[in-house]
Amino acid sequence: MLRQYLYVSTAPGLQRDELDAIIASCERNNAARRITGFLLYNGRNFIQLLEGEEADLLWVMRRISTDPRHSGLSVLEDMPVGARACPDWLMRHIRLVDKVEDRRAALEGQLPSTLSAQLKRIILNFAVLN
Numbered sequence: 629m630l631r632q633y634l635y636v637s638t639a640p641g642l643q644r645d646e647l648d649a650i651i652a653s654c655e656r657n658n659a660a661r662r663i664t665g666f667l668l669y670n671g672r673n674f675i676q677l678l679e680g681e682e683a684d685l686l687w688v689m690r691r692i693s694t695d696p697r698h699s700g701l702s703v704l705e706d707m708p709v710g711a712r713a714c715p716d717w718l719m720r721h722i723r724l725v726d727k728v729e730d731r732r733a734a735l736e737g738q739l740p741s742t743l744s745a746q747l748k749r750i751i752l753n754f755a756v757l758n
């Protein structure tokens with residue numbers, strides 16, 4: 629059964645090349661496991677949406693949860709869904725604009741239109757944290 633999984637974690641001060649390396653891992657692995665989703669990073673915390681079959685999500689979460697580049701992983705949502713919100717994104721890095729007050733409007737245009745209102749609300753609230 630298809631599921632969506634949303635978590636936050638902490639990774640203070642990751643550099644651009646470290647983020648690029650994480651996205652490169654996603655590109656290596658997520659297609660084979662049919663994992664889709666996106667992640668946001670605010671300079672201190674990640675929020676990541678993962679979508680896929682339960683076994684594939686378990687496989688990737690085992691790796692992600694033991695990755696020393698972040699800590700304090702906390703699961704916000706883990707629920708069965710009928711369809712993916714972002715079937716074409718292996719793992720998109722959605723970049724936050726610098727000005728916190730502009731982030732909400734910028735994200736409205738960047739998040740997939742198929743994202744549930746519930747997940748959208750959580751992600752918008754994450755994005756305005758400083």
Ligand SMILES: Cc1cc2nc3c(=O)[nH]c(=O)nc-3n(C[C@H](O)[C@H](O)[C@H](O)COP(=O)(O)O)c2cc1C
Pocket residue numbers: 637650652653654656657658663667674676688691692693694695697698719
């Ligand atoms: C915030 C965060 C998100 C990650 N997301 C994924 C992911 O979606 N898929 C993935 O394969 N690895 C992801 N990783 C990396 C894994 O923890 C792990 O390093 C990687 O799967 C190892 O595979 P590789 O040897 O092919 O790089 C993530 C790491 C972090 C810190």
